Amino acid sequence: MNWELIFSNAVYVAFSSSAAAYALIAIGINVHIGYTGLLNFGQAGFAAAGAYGMAIPLATFGWHWTAAIGSSIFFAILLALLLGAPTLRLRSDYLAIVTIAAAEIIRISMMSVRFTWLTGGTDGKKGFADFLVDSNPFGDNRYQFFAQSVNGYSLYITIIGWILVAIFGSLVYFMMRGPWGRVLRGIREDETAVRSLGKSVTKFKMQSLVLGGVIGAVGGIILASEKQSAQPMEYGTTLTFFAFTIVILGGLATARGPIIGAVIFWFILQFVDNVLEQATRNEVVPTWVVNGNNFGQVKFILAGFALALLVVFRPQGIYGNKREMSFDSR
Amino acid sequence: MTPAKQVIADAIPGSKKQDPILRVDGLRREFGGLVAVDIAHLEVQRGAITALIGPNGAGKTTAFNLMSGFDTPTNGTSEFDGVDITGVQGHELAQRGMVRTFQLTRVLTRLTVLENMMLGAVGQIGEKPWTSPFRFLWTKQEDEIRERSEALLKRFKLDHVAGEYAGNISGGQRKLLEMARALMVEPRLVMLDEPMAGVNPALKQSLLGHVKNLQSEGMSVLFIEHDMDMVHEIADWVVVMAEGRLIAEGTPDQISSNRAVVDAYLGEHQGTSFLEDA
Amino acid sequence: MRGVREARRQAIARLVFAFGVTLTLVSFGGNAQAATDEDDSRPEVIVGAVRDQYKDDAGKKVVENVPGVEVIITVEGGAEVTRLITDDKGEFQTEVPDPGNYLVEINPDTVPDGMEIVDSTKTPRTITVNPESQATAIFFLGANTTKAVSRWELLPQALFNGIKLAAIIAICAIGLALVYATTGLSNFAHGETVTFGAFAAWTLNVKMGVPFLISAAIATILTAAVSVGMERGVWKPMRQRRSSLTSMMIVSIGLALGVRYIFQFVYGARYTNYSAFGRQATMDFGPFNATPRTLWVMAICVVLSVLVSAWLLYTRQGRAIRAVADNPALASSTGINSDYVIAYVWLVGGALAGIGGILYGLDIGVQWDMGFRLLLLIFAAVTLGGLGNPFGAILGSLVIGIFVELWAWLLPAATELKTIGAMLILIIVLLVRPQGLLGSPERAG
Structure with missing residues (x-):
């Protein structure tokens, strides 16, 4: 068992561009569920809109990268409007069901053989990352983080990712401290009361859905940029519920929650994965317990039960004020 | 304190008022074929305290919801301050x-009492997503709102719990908070849905005082109430509903002796509560 | 003539052999693995064949080998592995570097003149290669004449398939709707209850050799027991803690995610079948064909739906359930023990979901995420019918099931998108009639 590699890789992953992407996606979901009380179960759809919204114009239509990022944001806003319009006036579980369905529609469409020329099908959409490769100041150099070797491109995307996390994290922090955020938090508590005070609740909810969706799309851009490929399988429901786990772990309705949550979440997941990988490879554990083929599922099992247990036993996350952060208002 | 305003109008259902702030015509609400509310005509006098009473299931709250825009009527028109609404x-x-409160208090439990109040102010510059992150844009207005909130909290004797989560204060304090918060909207017409229901006698008196204060500050009040004592004490005018319709209007004294009203309550309560109260 | 018959016999024998090998590997994958020498592990292999299948003048089915067709094998979502040409037996075989999912595709340019890839032949096709085992891909070509079947002649079959899917969705949906009606919980773990039923039956049947019907009965009881266990162990305590419905919904998602991957952990990602599973001859009903198995599946679903509806409408327990759904406070004041009512809602809902899973497994095979994939259709059906109305759920299932198969009929080139049709219809209905087909307007608001 190479403990140095296990640890350095887990720490690396906890601060990698993937973790940054998940932090962004979780910041978005925190705007929805943490601050506004909107049950968005389709955040993966927003991330996919971000990734494909950028990748397709760049790779297929040869747009400039700035325009491609604009298109990415455009599709996230469009998706929020399409999902919000029919559901935001209805009871909250309708939004949940419609968003999860919409996210699956997007994923299945992206995988469709029929649109392979456009979306890349199951192989994913590639060939869009030239602008990132060309602007990468670290080149092909490799850097050593203890036993973990990191290439220049990954380092570049990691830095961009965490800069974006800082930007959007503080943006959300300041927005929520202002009167607008106060209205959102009011809606989370009791939208009828907020309506009686002269606020157009549907409009505020829509603004929240757009904001969180756009931040999720930015997360999707990072996710695709890191691999230089927008992979449809990555935008499944698992992504959304990992983001949920991250937000609850770090603390709902706090600015730092999704960021700290992402780091802890990825550290634990990668650590467990690494230990199991080495254990099965070195045959430290008998194969009937866990083997080289199924150890990869353990992290999903952990993440799922962690989500359920957190909500029941520590809804306020690993630290924090119980009252503000649970889902239960009374 | 200015004296209670006299409402000069005929004591008949749907009578004309001198200076109505609210007027509804042909207001009707059906739930799957059942008629919950059917008000042919109603005017609410400006500057007066008007009580809306009636036995359980008379459609008072539904009428309230319709008038305040919280439910959509099957048909009917309404006018607020001379404007079609x-x-x-x-x-x-x-x-x-035109602000309303709710029968079951709706405080925002995980916001502080002060935040509950400040949320109520209308026309806030910082309530746009693009202005919210820039404090300098709204900080001056925010300070004014805070001052106004604190003054109101003081008046309603809630200043000592301003920093508490609204979910942590007592039921009575929630009633007070909801009324105080409604005032943050700077309304001309305050609609209170059973403001005195389920509160202790001491608090009842304090709420009564607050309602009278609203009138003296020039606001019109329309409130739903069960307790005839309360109605007698503060209402200038009483509107009675039964089975979704207006059955009587008049001063509290006129209503107490109204045969139709007594019958309506008799049908509901076997006569005890209303006659004793009156 | 004799030659043809001989070739056919050989082809069938080979097919049966390949099928048997696959089944054996699937069933005893673990044992086979343990028996092999560690250093001399067997390679992963893809084998397959391209066959020409047609009906001769007498109307008999004829299968012939097609040599010289190019087959392209790529790693799913990755690089091309190899290109092969089918030999004179129409077969191909290659070792692949790793276990995993591969795409196997026929190069249409190499298909001999006069033959065509028929609609029912999926190419490219994803196949899963398990460690140290062999995966099979057989492609059937046909004469161009198969195209002559008009679209309209396929409609009855599409409708029949739709009703079959609807029947399975319906018996899964009743449980979800009843739980929603009595507790307000949108239970996202319902899909895993469905999968549990299928795997419980599969384990008993395949791993323990219990006859299928007995396995199914035990699995149904087990699923109902697990369902009630969840109610007593998780949901009732959460209700007593006054947890919000949002909390409970998210807990159900977490449990669903965890349990789903436990299924994959234990059973792997492949499709498996019950040991009673064999190819059944299709029966010709004129406009459509059906296997006896399919007819049994449909009959069971319909009978159960009718029985449950009658139970809800005409029995004391049914009335109690509807009373709790309408107004829990009022129901408890009239002496109904709502905890008890909710418990048997979970019991019945769990049993139905288990049966749904077993039948769905019979229809498409048992797989770790079968319930989750069905869940979205179940939710669409329940929402469409009016959240919390069990009769609405049945009606919604009918609409969703038929719509999904009609989509496939209408757009045969995009059948992989057919579930999208169900999602779209759900969104459209919410726009037009948010309370669903049988929901009352006051409830949505």
């Missing part, structure tokens, strides 16, 4: 100066 939504009516 048919089909206008609840939040917009609140912005125009």
